[in-house]
Amino acid sequence: MTKAIEETEAVEATEASEVTENPGEECPRCHERMPVDPRFVVWCSACGWNADPSGAEPIGGSRIERARRRMAHRYGEELFAELAHGTSGAVRNGLGAAGVQAVAVSALVHGLTVVLVVLGLWLLIAGWGEGLQPVFAVILFGFAALLRPRFGRLRRKGDDEPVLERRDAPELFALLDEVAGAVGTTGVDVVVVGPEANASVSTYGVRQRRALRLGMSLWAILEPQERVALLGHEFGHYAHGDTRRSLWVGGALRSLDTWRYLLAPNAGETLMDQFVNVLTAVPRWTVHGVTLLLDQATLRAAQRAEYLADSSAAHVAGPAAAAALMDVTLCVEAAESALVREMVAARTRLGGAARHDDPAVGLWDRIAAQTAAVPDHERDRLRRVAELRGHSIDATHPPTHLRHRRLALSEPAPARLVLDERRAAAVDRDLAGPAQTVARQVMRDGHAG
Numbered sequence: 001m002t003k004a005i006e007e008t009e010a011v012e013a014t015e016a017s018e019v020t021e022n023p024g025e026e027c028p029r030c031h032e033r034m035p036v037d038p039r040f041v042v043w044c045s046a047c048g049w050n051a052d053p054s055g056a057e058p059i060g061g062s063r064i065e066r067a068r069r070r071m072a073h074r075y076g077e078e079l080f081a082e083l084a085h086g087t088s089g090a091v092r093n094g095l096g097a098a099g100v101q102a103v104a105v106s107a108l109v110h111g112l113t114v115v116l117v118v119l120g121l122w123l124l125i126a127g128w129g130e131g132l133q134p135v136f137a138v139i140l141f142g143f144a145a146l147l148r149p150r151f152g153r154l155r156r157k158g159d160d161e162p163v164l165e166r167r168d169a170p171e172l173f174a175l176l177d178e179v180a181g182a183v184g185t186t187g188v189d190v191v192v193v194g195p196e197a198n199a200s201v202s203t204y205g206v207r208q209r210r211a212l213r214l215g216m217s218l219w220a221i222l223e224p225q226e227r228v229a230l231l232g233h234e235f236g237h238y239a240h241g242d243t244r245r246s247l248w249v250g251g252a253l254r255s256l257d258t259w260r261y262l263l264a265p266n267a268g269e270t271l272m273d274q275f276v277n278v279l280t281a282v283p284r285w286t287v288h289g290v291t292l293l294l295d296q297a298t299l300r301a302a303q304r305a306e307y308l309a310d311s312s313a314a315h316v317a318g319p320a321a322a323a324a325l326m327d328v329t330l331c332v333e334a335a336e337s338a339l340v341r342e343m344v345a346a347r348t349r350l351g352g353a354a355r356h357d358d359p360a361v362g363l364w365d366r367i368a369a370q371t372a373a374v375p376d377h378e379r380d381r382l383r384r385v386a387e388l389r390g391h392s393i394d395a396t397h398p399p400t401h402l403r404h405r406r407l408a409l410s411e412p413a414p415a416r417l418v419l420d421e422r423r424a425a426a427v428d429r430d431l432a433g434p435a436q437t438v439a440r441q442v443m444r445d446g447h448a449g
Contacts, residue, residue: 076399105252150251160441162437176231178417182232195216197335212234223324225415232317256291263284310326317416334371334374338370342367383404
């Protein structure tokens, strides 16, 4: 164990003893005693008072976002009931009615982009030298360029973020290939290492190459078997598919987002603003309607893809590790907060940063130690908040508590792949250099991307 971890654990132990000696406060609602820890929210586990002081419902949001949350809430509950009782556990063959609707609506959206190009060509050729027709043609070409389907780019939040290929990290890629094979797909071409408490897969370029983005703030707080579950979940997205991520449907959704941005109403402070708002009202509401139609056809499939990705995680790592991963995801805010504290300490030379000439040394170990020290009553609160908020944050993901409950109801099964200490250490050695590079970038720049 490194000196950094030992010092962090000593501080946490002191704080924990102070909390234990604190007699707590009386709940104003049910008068039960509540533990008091100055690092976390004071709440009552008996009646739930103050479990979510910020409120279960998000503030603001467009009409589209609110409609998405309503649909997502309904679909999430329905899918949980179907999958938990085995009435919809298998992947359906073919697109289905919703899939056909999504493809048709996407064709309409992309068709409009083609119409802009054709109309622009007509104005350019037929109206060359005649007034402003060529100018309008150029404007139409500009709109078409904004709305065109994109093949995607490699997701990097900075040009100096490490990008690993097979020759750079053979042990890591061997693990990725084995996990991918266990869930019925192929591995990735590159791995991008970043600082955030998240992980994701994507495709990019004309050849649709595959990329895994691995956030060190998440990777560092996971046990080896939980890491296997994380990879199984991410590769499950490739194995089961998600129409909202596809080039055709995903491109249509991005085009609609662009239309919504272009047609967004002005503040209406002047007569001209009001005139433009009236002029764009019909196309604006048309775009809103088409967006909701495409959401209706794809949101259920997107949430189903998440549930099936969880099944992939349970298949390769075991249901217990997959359920444990769900618990860890509830604590990602603690990992993010720990990273922010370290960045502040690095810039002020206080706290953890004062222990090292280079504050990047041991950064991920310290974040892991601080996250592991989150007390049980705070973890219980985070589970309660997940149930209260449900779909209020992300419409494309089922609520974490439903995902966890489904995994907990799964039949016990052995893991297809067990990441032992020797192999886990080999993978860590592959990631040590890139992780240190990311740590130095974060400490230098003072932000996590």
